[in-house]
Amino acid sequence: MHKRPYSRAACKLCNVRIMFKKIPCIPIDDGSAGQTTRDAAEETPIAIFVNGRHMTTAILSPARFEDFITGYLYTEEIIRNVDEIESIRIEENRISVLTRDIFKRVSTKKTILSGCGGAVSYIDTEKLPSINSDLVISVPEIVGVIAALLAADARIPAGRIEAVALVAGGSIIARSEDIDRHNALDRVIGYGLQNSVDFPRVVAVSTGCITSEMVRKCLIANIPAIISTGPPTTLAVEVAEETGLCVVGSAGTPDMAVYAHAERIAGIGA
Numbered sequence: 001m002h003k004r005p006y007s008r009a010a011c012k013l014c015n016v017r018i019m020f021k022k023i024p025c026i027p028i029d030d031g032s033a034g035q036t037t038r039d040a041a042e043e044t045p046i047a048i049f050v051n052g053r054h055m056t057t058a059i060l061s062p063a064r065f066e067d068f069i070t071g072y073l074y075t076e077e078i079i080r081n082v083d084e085i086e087s088i089r090i091e092e093n094r095i096s097v098l099t100r101d102i103f104k105r106v107s108t109k110k111t112i113l114s115g116c117g118g119a120v121s122y123i124d125t126e127k128l129p130s131i132n133s134d135l136v137i138s139v140p141e142i143v144g145v146i147a148a149l150l151a152a153d154a155r156i157p158a159g160r161i162e163a164v165a166l167v168a169g170g171s172i173i174a175r176s177e178d179i180d181r182h183n184a185l186d187r188v189i190g191y192g193l194q195n196s197v198d199f200p201r202v203v204a205v206s207t208g209c210i211t212s213e214m215v216r217k218c219l220i221a222n223i224p225a226i227i228s229t230g231p232p233t234t235l236a237v238e239v240a241e242e243t244g245l246c247v248v249g250s251a252g253t254p255d256m257a258v259y260a261h262a263e264r265i266a267g268i269g270a
Contacts, residue, residue, distance in 0.1 A: 071190030131244035
């Protein structure tokens with residue numbers, strides 16, 4: 001598979017404007033009855049086929065499908081690196097992937113369950129990888145990258161679309177927007193795989209709540225910290241605590257706090 005050269009400038013290719021279109025509406029807050037138009041995020045159902053088998057159908061913002069499918073197959077543990085992808089064909093409402101092992105069985109791994117017959121539904125952290133990184137970040141770095149992420153487009157702080165970035169050395173090296181931040185996280189991971197980003201030396205930065213699924217994706221990629229404008233879920237914190245992932249929630253607000261592995265934050269952890 002062709003690998004693009006790694007470039008910090010490549011993250012600028014993500015154009016939020018193409019993810020929206022104008023739709024008619026009638027405002028109700030100013031007393032007028034006239035019709036106007038407002039931006040609305042587009043969503044596209046995409047059927048994902050791997051080696052001729054329908055794996056799942058994803059609902060995506062219409063952008064950077066190759067980055068998404070690369071990251072998605074990696075975080076679902078269908079591939080271990082981009083060299084295992086033979087080809088990607090992107091068509092209307094469909095992405096078809098051939099892996100080098102065309103007989104490989106594929107299935108999604110949204111949760112890893114423990115218990116007999118699925119009766120116990122909790123994530124078994126023993127089946128998840130642990131973080132292997134000595135990365136430490138500073139509070140000023142956190143504040144700076146959150147501000148940069150939100151400043152990328154006015155629609156992001158307004159909550160009209162989610163955003164995720166990879167940060168190295170205090171700078172954004174990859175950024176993606178989507179109606180679903182999990183999709184955006186897969187995109188930046190896919191970008192990182194195609195551009196030889198050193199995941200143990202980067203941080204994931206996001207808008208919205210940090211879920212256990214986002215934690216799982218970071219663990220698969222060995223990204224040592226995730227920082228978001230929203231708080232984490234209880235399950236996200238439990239899994240992060242057991243696997244070495246640093247979790248910082250409500251970043252950029254007076255409620256900013258580290259919920260797991262504070263030792264990765266300079267001057268805070270023991």
